[in-house]
Amino acid sequence: MIYQYLYQLSDTYSVFNVFKYITFRTFLGFFTAFFVVLLLGPYFIHQLRQRQIGQSIRDDGPQSHKKKQGTPTMGGGLILLGTLLPTFLWVDLTNHLVWGVLVTVWGFGLVGYLDDWLKVTKKNSKGLPGKVRLLVEFALSGLVLWWLIEKNAITTVVHFPFFKNFYFDLGYAYILFGMLVIVGAANAVNLTDGLDGLAVVPVMVSVATLGVFSYVAGHSVIAQFLQIPAVSGAGELTVLAGIFVAACLGFLWFNSYPATVFMGDVGSLSLGGVVGTLAVFTKNEILLAVLGGVFVVEALSVIAQVISFKLTGRRVFRMAPIHHHFELGGVTENKIIVRFWIVSLLLAVLSLATLKLR
Numbered sequence: 001m002i003y004q005y006l007y008q009l010s011d012t013y014s015v016f017n018v019f020k021y022i023t024f025r026t027f028l029g030f031f032t033a034f035f036v037v038l039l040l041g042p043y044f045i046h047q048l049r050q051r052q053i054g055q056s057i058r059d060d061g062p063q064s065h066k067k068k069q070g071t072p073t074m075g076g077g078l079i080l081l082g083t084l085l086p087t088f089l090w091v092d093l094t095n096h097l098v099w100g101v102l103v104t105v106w107g108f109g110l111v112g113y114l115d116d117w118l119k120v121t122k123k124n125s126k127g128l129p130g131k132v133r134l135l136v137e138f139a140l141s142g143l144v145l146w147w148l149i150e151k152n153a154i155t156t157v158v159h160f161p162f163f164k165n166f167y168f169d170l171g172y173a174y175i176l177f178g179m180l181v182i183v184g185a186a187n188a189v190n191l192t193d194g195l196d197g198l199a200v201v202p203v204m205v206s207v208a209t210l211g212v213f214s215y216v217a218g219h220s221v222i223a224q225f226l227q228i229p230a231v232s233g234a235g236e237l238t239v240l241a242g243i244f245v246a247a248c249l250g251f252l253w254f255n256s257y258p259a260t261v262f263m264g265d266v267g268s269l270s271l272g273g274v275v276g277t278l279a280v281f282t283k284n285e286i287l288l289a290v291l292g293g294v295f296v297v298e299a300l301s302v303i304a305q306v307i308s309f310k311l312t313g314r315r316v317f318r319m320a321p322i323h324h325h326f327e328l329g330g331v332t333e334n335k336i337i338v339r340f341w342i343v344s345l346l347l348a349v350l351s352l353a354t355l356k357l358r
Helices: 002-011 014-020 022-050 063-068 076-090 096-122 130-150 171-192 200-218 220-226 236-255 264-281 293-312 322-328 333-357
Strands: 157-159 167-169
Touching: 002 014, 002 076, 014 022, 022 076, 022 200, 022 236, 076 096, 076 236, 076 264, 096 130, 096 171, 096 236, 096 264, 130 171, 130 264, 157 171, 171 264, 171 293, 200 220, 200 236, 200 264, 200 293, 200 333, 236 264, 293 322, 293 333, 322 333
Parallel strands: none
Antiparallel strands: 157 167
């Protein structure tokens, strides 16, 4: 928002003209967020330790994780705090899509905070009841989508990647569809967050990729050339995406193996909300199944495990989510983490390829 005052100076000093460019503000937002998180990190983690806000390890989890008991959690709050200043400085806060992302992210973050707080105070891994958590997430995302549709900020049309003219209008049923995408993404990221740095890098890759899609969708000429749906105002989401990517990168400084802090549900739910909302607002809801393939597989592994055990009494995997299956199979934690990162990068390249294949 502050950039607008700087841009007004361009009438007198031409150098300030750069502030009108989305790419320039994305770079500014990126570096601002990264260094804010990097500088706040040690103090933030120290405060978590002082207040004994430590991770509770599930009893049925891998025994090797017992050593992580008590590691500071709720580090996702550091990511959210790190986005405040750069958002205020470099993002157009009159943009409806920006507010749609921010309301969803901070709302999901609050849900995650309550979940983490209950886990910490009760010293167990249960937290907020699942039905209550899902109800709030669906209600919040539904209200945001309804508001944006009423403001004509987003359409109710669903587009399919790889196909130029394959789309259909869901009408107000799109709200339910969008809710499923956003809430599904948030909880899939939450399930993926089980190893040091495992979730945060795929989130960074997904958000960065969706940032590219935001820029393209918000530029009518490029969107028309690539034959993708143009979304008025979507370009501003590129700046927001850059800020969240940088905040995650700063967090990874402390969360990389062996982690000195975990993001907790306050981090995983809010970051999943970023991924989901960016996909919906840029009309890449279907493509998210490819781009977020790591999250999809993690979620499906849990679903398959639960269904199989209830119907047959047998487990499909040694343990779910699937990263624990590999862990119990003898694959080291570091190797699992890096391989999941590699897969997320490959899926991002494939997703970007759809820009030309349409």
